[in-house]
Amino acid sequence: MKPFTLCTAALAATATLILATTSCTAPRSAPAAPQAAATVTKPTIEILSLNPAAGSQLSAASTIRARLAYTVPAADTATYGYSLFVQFATTLADGRTVGAPTSGSLPKLTPGSGTLDVVTSLDRVWNNPVIKHPLTCSYYLVKYTSAHRSTVVARTEPITFAE
Secondary structure, three states: OHHHHHHHHHHHHHHHHHHHHOOOOOOOOOOOOOOOOOOOOOOEEEEEEEEOOOOOEOOOOOEEEEEEEEEEOOOOOOOOOEEEEEEEOEOOOOOOOEEOOOOOOOOOEOOEEEEEEEEEEHHHOOOOOOEOOOOEEEEEEEEEEEOOEEEEEEEOOOEEOEO
16 A cells, blocks of 8 residues: 555645646636738628718709629629619608619629629609608618519618709
8 A cells, every 4th residue: 555655745735836836817818810801791892982972963964873892792692783872862761762873774782892884874763753852862782582672781871862
């Protein structure tokens, strides 16, 4: 039994030495790993330029030109794609908005990012009885859920013009 006692005594001495040289504070954390580039998880839309600027005087003969930046997540594989367009505020009680024709057709967007120019001539919307004056519009990024249905996935802040 002597060897066992000696072994136990040696272990106790080693444990005492380890405890005496070890700090009792919280363990240090490992250095922070470099952060990976942010992954886009939801669609975005941003106005890069707007002519005329918000607050500018408009008339039925005016044309609004907007350069928009958009991002659609790479992981999104929408069967029917995405699109950008302008919508005007209305006087309708339910808050619905009214779209406006643009010059040329807007392409269906696929995942990725890019810029797109949206040109809207006001002569076809100015006298619409439900459009609110002074004109207020927003640009929408929509995801088509079927060939003829869409849902808004991103929009700009409303832009109000003078009259």
